[in-house]
Amino acid sequence: MAGTMTKAASGRYATTTRALGILNRFGDVLVLQLCFAVASLGIVTVLPAAIALQRGLDEVLADGENASIRRFGVRTWQELRAYWRLAVAVPVVALMLVVGILFWAAAADPMRLVALAFLLPIAGLALGLYVSGLATFVSSPARTSGRMRVALAWQRLRRQPLSAAACMVVMVTWFLLVSRLPTLGLIGSGIVPAFLAVWLLRGRLSRLREESR
Numbered sequence: 001m002a003g004t005m006t007k008a009a010s011g012r013y014a015t016t017t018r019a020l021g022i023l024n025r026f027g028d029v030l031v032l033q034l035c036f037a038v039a040s041l042g043i044v045t046v047l048p049a050a051i052a053l054q055r056g057l058d059e060v061l062a063d064g065e066n067a068s069i070r071r072f073g074v075r076t077w078q079e080l081r082a083y084w085r086l087a088v089a090v091p092v093v094a095l096m097l098v099v100g101i102l103f104w105a106a107a108a109d110p111m112r113l114v115a116l117a118f119l120l121p122i123a124g125l126a127l128g129l130y131v132s133g134l135a136t137f138v139s140s141p142a143r144t145s146g147r148m149r150v151a152l153a154w155q156r157l158r159r160q161p162l163s164a165a166a167c168m169v170v171m172v173t174w175f176l177l178v179s180r181l182p183t184l185g186l187i188g189s190g191i192v193p194a195f196l197a198v199w200l201l202r203g204r205l206s207r208l209r210e211e212s213r
Contacts, residue, residue: 028060028067029191035072036190047087048079053190054134054197061198083146090130097123125157127171128164132156134197160200167196 032053039049052075059065080087101123104115133153140152157164174192178185 024066025060029057031067031069032056032060032072032194033188033191035067035069037186039073039076040190043091044084044087045076045080047090048076048083050134050190050193051079051083051137052076054138054194057191057194057198058138083149086146086150093126097126124168124172128157128168129153131167131171131193131196131200132160132164134193135201138197139201156200163200167200170196 035056036049036053039052040046052072055075056067056072060067097119100119101116104112104119107115129150133149136149136153136156140149144152171193174184174188178189
């Protein structure tokens with residue numbers, strides 16, 4: 001009888017511990033998202049903040065570490081200093097694509113279909129490259145140059161075309177949801193692409209393990 005009660009108590013304790021661990025991880029993810037939302041207000045800090053979030057998420061999920069606001073801030077500044085050209089290029093390209101798509105979508109010119117047929121695939125490719133780039137920042141050496149990181153992100157995109165296409169679909173769906181409910185942007189603007197990058201990275205690792213067998 002006493003042994004049965006001890007096992008039941010041990011089971012409840014283990015369940016409670018797992019539940020608290022899940023809540024703790026959820027809180028860490030929320031902290032990272034809030035840090036990203038604040039840090040990305042500088043526009044050119046969007047990419048450095050996204051990289052800092054990606055590294056923090058990797059530590060939370062893979063290493064079980066707690067999120068740190070101070071560590072996030074230090075990493076954002078370090079990434080901005082190391083990759084300031086990319087940090088400037090990303091919002092400029094994004095703005096050009098958004099303005100171009102909105103302009104031609106509202107135009108009455110017959111050329112609008114041609115322009116949209118050109119711009120929409122490029123925008124989708126840019127989204128896929130962004131997610132692939134986040135995965136590359138975690139998986140490649142810290143001192144890799146910005147140009148090399150872009151090349152590695154493009155290679156990952158080519159090696160995982162189906163996964164990259166799925167990421168593009170999710171990102172487009174996410175943007176459509178944010179256009180209807182802007183508050184969702186505060187909740188998942190950084191976390192959604194970060195989790196897609198984690199999924200892309202783990203898919204690549206699983207494929208490499210299978211090929212090595």
